[in-house]
Amino acid sequence: MSKQEWPLYEVFIRSKAGLSHRHAGSVHAADDQMALDNARDTYTRRSEGVSLWVVRSDRIVASDPAESAAFFEPAEDKIYRHPTFYDIPDGVENL
Amino acid sequence: MYTQGLDQAGKDKQLASEAEDRLSAFQARVDAEEKIEAKDWMPEAYRRTLVRQISQHAHSEIIGMQPEGNWLTRAPSLKRKAILLAKVQDEAGHGLYLYSAAETLGVSRDQMVADLLSGKAKYSSIFNYPTLSWADIGAIGWLVDGAAIMNQIPLCRCSYGPYARAMVRVCKEESFHQRQGFDIMHALCSGSDKQKAMAQDALDRWWWPSLMMFGPNDSESKHSAQSMAWKIKRFSNDELRQKFVDVTVQQADFLGLSIPDDDLQFDDTTGHYTFGEIDWQEFLDVIAGNGPCNRQRLEKRKQAHDDGAWVREAAQEYALKQAARTAA
Ligand SMILES: [Fe+2]
Numbered sequence: 001m002s003k004q005e006w007p008l009y010e011v012f013i014r015s016k017a018g019l020s021h022r023h024a025g026s027v028h029a030a031d032d033q034m035a036l037d038n039a040r041d042t043y044t045r046r047s048e049g050v051s052l053w054v055v056r057s058d059r060i061v062a063s064d065p066a067e068s069a070a071f072f073e074p075a076e077d078k079i080y081r082h083p084t085f086y087d088i089p090d091g092v093e094n095l
Numbered sequence: 096m097y098t099q100g101l102d103q104a105g106k107d108k109q110l111a112s113e114a115e116d117r118l119s120a121f122q123a124r125v126d127a128e129e130k131i132e133a134k135d136w137m138p139e140a141y142r143r144t145l146v147r148q149i150s151q152h153a154h155s156e157i158i159g160m161q162p163e164g165n166w167l168t169r170a171p172s173l174k175r176k177a178i179l180l181a182k183v184q185d186e187a188g189h190g191l192y193l194y195s196a197a198e199t200l201g202v203s204r205d206q207m208v209a210d211l212l213s214g215k216a217k218y219s220s221i222f223n224y225p226t227l228s229w230a231d232i233g234a235i236g237w238l239v240d241g242a243a244i245m246n247q248i249p250l251c252r253c254s255y256g257p258y259a260r261a262m263v264r265v266c267k268e269e270s271f272h273q274r275q276g277f278d279i280m281h282a283l284c285s286g287s288d289k290q291k292a293m294a295q296d297a298l299d300r301w302w303w304p305s306l307m308m309f310g311p312n313d314s315e316s317k318h319s320a321q322s323m324a325w326k327i328k329r330f331s332n333d334e335l336r337q338k339f340v341d342v343t344v345q346q347a348d349f350l351g352l353s354i355p356d357d358d359l360q361f362d363d364t365t366g367h368y369t370f371g372e373i374d375w376q377e378f379l380d381v382i383a384g385n386g387p388c389n390r391q392r393l394e395k396r397k398q399a400h401d402d403g404a405w406v407r408e409a410a411q412e413y414a415l416k417q418a419a420r421t422a423a
């Protein structure tokens with residue numbers, strides 16, 4: 001029984017209302033509630049957060065960095081998606 | 096047969112050149128100050144170096160709670176006790192940030208803990224010295240956390256992302272540690288002759304071990320060059336030690352304490368202090384497990400681990416039972 005390691009949870013903190021949750025690190029915990037408690041004690045001892053998310057690390061689906069060139073390639077050649085692609089004629093303002 | 100041999104040689108050559116390409120692409124990323132992230136390709140030796148360094152660092156934070164923890168129940172006031180408790184709790188937090196960073200490299204928490212308890216893994220030599228008086232708590236915050244800050248600030252720019260981010264978090268908390276230590280020293284030095292003598296005695300005992308925290312001289316340091324090339328390390332041991340001496344001597348002057356080194360003097364031409372030879376034999380003895388408290392520190396950690404086993408098991412059992420109940 002004690003041979004089994006508690007699962008790993010990733011910890012995300014919202015530092016104040018209006019901002020997104022941001023990854024802070026990870027904690028081990030036997031269950032979800034303990035993961036929240038451990039995350040609070042480990043990562044918010046100085047009021048760093050107003051909201052915490054914890055999620056089992058093995059439940060995260062991640063893109064593969066080795067494939068990232070191919071994976072993100074569709075966005076690479078569409079420079080017309082950026083406003084800087086367009087020339088603004090002289091004399092036109094507030095565009 | 097002959098052609099097959101040729102094929103194999105060709106394949107080996109191709110594999111070798113692919114490996115070389117990957118290695119130089121990796122070094123180019125590091126040279127460009129790009130951060131390496133957990134799932135990125137990295138040389139095996141880079142991974143091993145980081146696992147060793149980060150886990151040693153984590154172990155130091157965990158063992159480092161003991162010398163100060165010894166004074167929690169004997170702090171001279173409720174205020175000092177609350178501060179020390181918060182400081183020691185921070186050190187536990189540092190250990191946890193760092194274990195979590197090391198785990199991104201594929202080593203398990205249990206494995207790291209097992210390596211610490213078996214004596215296979217090392218931790219900082221400094222935590223094998225005893226805390227004999229309350230002034231030692233001041234000296235540790237001022238000198239030991241001060242030396243740690245010198246070491247850790249450049250690590251915030253380490254090439255490995257998860258380690259660098261953990262160090263940013265640690266460094267934010269360290270300056271409280273150093274200031275509370277200096278504050279204890281300052282209070283003692285502004286007190287009675289007896290209190291001031293206590294502060295001097297603590298400085299006498301902690302000065303040299305603090306200088307040893309930076310590790311061997313550059314000429315003796317075996318991992319340094321590679322770690323510098325990988326941008327894990329940014330400054331050499333001797334550079335960091337010099338910085339520490341330069342700033343700390345002035346603080347000791349302010350306190351009216353004297354550094355226990357007859358060779359210490361300011362060099363007008365370099366603008367730095369020169370200082371006496373460190374007793375490297377003592378350093379090696381402590382690293383080898385023969386410092387004043389090595390056995391005690393490890394035994395206490397083992398006992399805490401064993402005493403906590405039933406709690407870990409009960410929590411796991413409860414979690415399984417709850418999960419089964421929800422599933423049913
Ligand atoms: Fe620390």
Ligand SMILES: [Fe+2]
Pocket residue numbers: 186240243269272
């Ligand atoms: Fe500290």
